[in-house]
Amino acid sequence: MEMVILALRGYLLFTIVIIVIYFIRHYVFTLNRLFGEQRIYYHDIIDSDLKTISVLVPMHNEEKVATNILDLLVQSDYSKDDIEIIPINDFSADKTQEILDNYASRYPYIKPLHRYTGDRGKPAALNAAIRIATGEIIIVFDADYLPPKDILKSIAVCFNDPEVGAVMGRVIPINTRQNILTRLLDLERTGGYQVDQQARYNLRLMPQYGGTVGGFRRKVVDDLGGFNTKILAEDTELTYRLSINGWKVLYANRAECYEEVPEKWDARARQIRRWSRGHNGVMFRYCLPLLSSPYLSFREKIDGMLLLQVYCVPVILLTGLMNSLALFFLGEMEMFSGVFFLIFIGAYSNFGNFAPFYQVGTACLLDGAAQRILLLPFLLFNFFFNMWYITKGFVDACIDVVTWRKTKWQKTERFRNGANKESVS
């Protein structure tokens, strides 16, 4: 029994160490964003000659949103001689194909790709589109995004720097006011982009390419073998694949684009479980390549490792909670008296890749948003919700590794045009 207690105590100590590391990481980011020198994106060469681009929009049953994004892309100020738009109809069974063909007949630079054979899912769809794309740069938007007029230039401009392999813009929820979930997701996004991503960019660490509102060099990704269709988090994988091969991944805070966040908890649960499964799948594959990469500095490797583990932290916390419960019934309550408060504070503050409260508060302040900050205490409920579904995703990822099973892509439900409003609480 003594050995069991010792092991449980050891695990609790391990949990505390993890929490402290992430606490320091997030706090450094927050201070850097508040006081540090902000590393500007490539705005000063905005008028340079820009490269040819292919805008890819993966779509699976996107009739609710397809016209919105295509209309906005058509209005883009990017030279129409240098752009092609490839909406990828990925096994749609609704009117998506019809909508895309209609746009293609009106705009010669819209070249839809209809896929009804082969693997389904975003990575496979992107691979297929990359093979037919002619632009030097690939820019990707999810179908529910609403790109502003100037965003293509903002994203493409950084590729005049020959070191840049990929870039990520800022994502802002458009349906924030729908309900408490969308408001809380807005808080998480604000903290994650305005502080976390920008600070990582400032500190020359590893900003993350997020798979949408971003771009990458077509040839580089093609040469690296395209996207791995067995991985659900193709964006995270690309970040690491580029970084360990010596390419820089940038973050463009000024390149803002609106998205639709899930309005129902079920949809959010599926989304976050998928992210966890995908991200942890990348973690299993890229820990060693990251550490052994000759192109990354020591601190980039440290940050890269911490970023890789973010979807592991909730699992560690959940098992830490179970561990604490066992210690409690074994008569070890006294050891909590000093540290339990810190565990909770730390756990709540450093949850996954979701920003801690001081980071969200700082981000909202910098954004000039006031009222939404009052919702910060409600993030507590997200804490338990995320912990549960991220742990489920982690288990999925472990099973993927052990069984080599094929992953099945699950699209996030769309809510635009008043759909599903009856179930919004």
Next chain:
Amino acid sequence: MNKEAKAIILYHRSYRKIAGSMWDFFLQFLLIAVPLSLVIVFFYPQITQTVCVIARALLAPYYPDDTLRIIQIPFIMGPTSILDLPSKYPSVLFCTINALVSLILLVLLPAVKNAKHLYIFVIVILFINFMSSLFFMFFPYRFPYEVVDYSEFYMKQQINIWFFVPIIMGLAILPLPSDLTSKSATLLITFCYSLVFGATRYVVFLFILTKASLLYMAVLFFVLGSLVDFIYIVGIYSVHVTRLAKKMKGDFASWKWLY
């Protein structure tokens, strides 16, 4: 060029930062947050004594004479006072009812479509209560604590909370560009609130454990203990930042850009 118009063009939020410096922050932290924490370090024997006196006065009507005793136990920098009360073990029937109710709710709750974020929180509470019920059903004699143990652990933990509240709030609030008075007031309010809240919760928890039973000790400790503390910490923080955000909207001097 219209210079007046140009003068009021606001910076884009992308690379906005605040006027102020890390050194100011560290100085404020040393002068405001640290002294509040030191108050706990040097005066916790007196503070815990006061809390116990109040708790005993509030609980006295519900217990026979001479069952409520204030005792002192050694702690890091001096003795801490705690309240000693009689323990109440749950009956088998009480444990069974608790286990059954928890189990039924654990089975039914996942069917709830809306407010999943709330029900997962409730599930954590129910799960801990279920485990505790099972423990008391099958191993009541092995439960390692009396109320006086909980009283001691609570007080020690509360001293830690009181110590860390100014530190946590200081780290969160002091870097922000609000005026010093406002920041000091927020820290002081949080600190005082934590003192009052910690004392009130002490009374309520002891009452529950002695009147309802030790069965609820795990739930009180894990879910309604420290967890609740940072809800009010974050709540007060959010009010402070909201007020600041509103104020800064028209206050151009507070902002810097890039460097």
